[in-house]
Amino acid sequence: MHSKQEHKLKVFWLQGLTCNGNAHSFLNLDYLGELLEKTEFLQHPLLPSKYALSEMAECKTGCDVLIFEGAYDPSLKRAGVFVDKILRHYAKNAKYIIAVGTCASFGGIFKATSPQTNSGILFNEAEKNGPLQEYNAKIINLSGCPVHPEWLGFTLNMIIDRRKIVLDEEHRPQELYSSLVHHGCTRNEYFEWKVDANHFGEKEGCLFYKQGCRAPMTHGSCNTILWNGVNSKTRSGTPCFGCTESDFPRTNLFETKTNMSIPADAPVGVPKRAYLTVTGIAKTFHIKRLEEPLIDYKNNT
């Protein structure tokens, strides 16, 4: 019993400037119980922990995995100690440092309020000039606002199983972030034929042109690893805001930026000229099945 305890992964969840969203999101992990068998939270803001935050802030112990939530702010204190000091102490001997959420990864919402001082721990938006440069090699960014619980669960399990985690240029696990949120959206056929949804929550239509859906430009697996195993924004009829990207939050989240009604950004990897040609042609098709409520469609031709 005692020896088994020793093998548990020691995790310290430290908070910077945050809304707590990532800590809460993690509580929704459906295999949280199993994961907790294999991990020991030295400190977590919501879960039962071995130490109080004030004890951790004394910087007398170490952890295997340091999870940092929220934006980095050099003037912020926790338990009376500068977060910067706590962060650097634990970062030094941790095997992995995980930035959970877009604030910790790129600065996110809190960077928007104070861009001169706040940033992610490794990145400041797309620039790699955050405070933990020297630990570059062990930092994993799990962006998302909040992070998808399964993405954190997956990453912790990979670490427990000693598997190699391949990262993209922005230090996000490729396994989770190489596809676009657009993949797996149930509205793909509407996207192809350029049939727009006119209202939030409609079952039919694509949210790209009229509601500002960013999923074709956003890396993440929201539509293939569903939230709570059941749903995603676009499936329920809400546009993706692109919360996993370094430029989040952009302004006008419910609008697709257009110039002369032409989208300013084409989907990732699609040359704009080719995109416009295909779009122009697709728009001229009228597919009855896609233009009326699906439930009313009768194939009587």
Next chain:
Amino acid sequence: MARTTKEERKNGIISAALELFSENGFYITTIPDIAKKVGMSVGNFYNYFSSKDILAKELIMYISEYLGKNIRAINESDISTQEKIEKIVSMYFDTAKERPEMIEYFLRVYLSNREVFKDGCEGMICVSPFITEMMIFFEKGVASGELHDQDFFSAFGLFMGYLGGMVFLYGEKILPEPLDDYKQSISENIYNALKTRT
């Protein structure tokens, strides 16, 4: 005498057909007329185009590609939007003078006989190389801050409607001055109508 290739003969048919269609209209022009003009038998003509409707669609795609290619070169050059407008106007008017049948066909056959193009040429399918380049032109113009943002078709209609109208007047010999004399003022008018409002 060097033998003409299939491609060259096809181009010969395209030129002859464009001239006949734009002069006499789509319905009056017959396949024997076109075959006669290029000096081939009617039977041989069908080796190239299996029907008059198919030929009609190929012609509009040919024109659209021609215009698209020229506008693309302008789009890709490193000049201001105002200069691009001058170049597009100039290119369009030059085409109207040197190959009037192309513009005539566009105005008199493609836009006036929509029924011929309803199957297989729906919407923008047959003119997409041209429309795509105009979209790129407008999008870049707005993105660079030179043109004001508005609906694509409002801007497109203003630009092309104006050029089409002038070429029409020119074709009808109503314009008192040579077409070239209007390039400058027309480019200015278009730019003034589309530019960012302060």
